[in-house]
Amino acid sequence: NAGVTQTPKFRILKIGQSMTLQCTQDMNHNYMYWYRQDPGMGLKLIYYSVGAGITDKGEVPNGYNVSRSTTEDFPLRLELAAPSQTSVYFCASSYGAEQETQYFGPGTRLLVL
Amino acid sequence: SQKIEQNSEALNIQEGKTATLTCNYTNYSPAYLQWYRQDPGRGPVFLLLIRENEKEKRKERLKVTFDTTLKQSLFHITASQPADSATYLCGGLEGSSNTGKLIFGQGTTLQVKP
Numbered sequence: 001n002a003g004v005t006q007t008p009k010f011r012i013l014k015i016g017q018s019m020t021l022q023c024t025q026d027m028n029h030n031y032m033y034w035y036r037q038d039p040g041m042g043l044k045l046i047y048y049s050v051g052a053g054i055t056d057k058g059e060v061p062n063g064y065n066v067s068r069s070t071t072e073d074f075p076l077r078l079e080l081a082a083p084s085q086t087s088v089y090f091c092a093s094s095y096g097a098e099q100e101t102q103y104f105g106p107g108t109r110l111l112v113l
Numbered sequence: 114s115q116k117i118e119q120n121s122e123a124l125n126i127q128e129g130k131t132a133t134l135t136c137n138y139t140n141y142s143p144a145y146l147q148w149y150r151q152d153p154g155r156g157p158v159f160l161l162l163i164r165e166n167e168k169e170k171r172k173e174r175l176k177v178t179f180d181t182t183l184k185q186s187l188f189h190i191t192a193s194q195p196a197d198s199a200t201y202l203c204g205g206l207e208g209s210s211n212t213g214k215l216i217f218g219q220g221t222t223l224q225v226k227p
Binding site for chain 1: 117119121145147149154155156157158159162202204206212213214215217218219220
């Protein structure tokens with residue numbers, strides 16, 4: 001099992017550009033999450049999904065969008081990049097129900113200039 | 114608002130000693146708390162989960178406690194080693210959520226000196 005994979009590892013964007021951060025898991029997990037982590041800070045939840053076709057906002061959703069068309073994939077879309085979106089983005093998944101452990105991907109470092 | 118707070122100051126200890134990290138929760142009562150380890154440039158890795166009706170849980174050199182009176186969890190690493198140096202994150206289940214959403218603290222960085 002590859003677990004949770006994220007691409008790209010690192011990206012520089014100009015203000016106003018758009019991009020999609022990819023996240024894939026091969027553990028057949030129902031629940032998936034997107035977090036951002038700013039330096040010296042904990043993880044802030046952006047969006048989450050409890051199954052294919054079901055998504056909802058987390059604590060900091062503004063400026064982002066998600067979709068979940070399959071169990072495996074949960075892409076995060078930035079439409080108009082802003083410097084405030086400079087951060088490290090982590091995708092995580094869990095089986096859900098009584099198996100609550102979250103498995104994290106390696107992260108995507110995004111710099112918006 | 115629901116909050117999880119950890120000591121943001123780095124914890125420096127000598128090899129062989131016990132490291133104790135603190136996680137406090139305010140304005141709610143999480144059904145469980147999870148502890149994760151994060152190394153620089155990597156994603157967090159799950160270590161332990163403790164539920165509100167459990168007082169203590171152990172895994173090898175790790176021990177975690179849950180005190181609902183003090184609204185606090187303590188995370189202990191006994192016989193610490195330099196390889197234990199990392200940032201440790203505490204996450205509490207949000208409200209009565211059945212979505213597994215976690216509220217995380219800011220993490221505590223542990224440095225174990227040989």
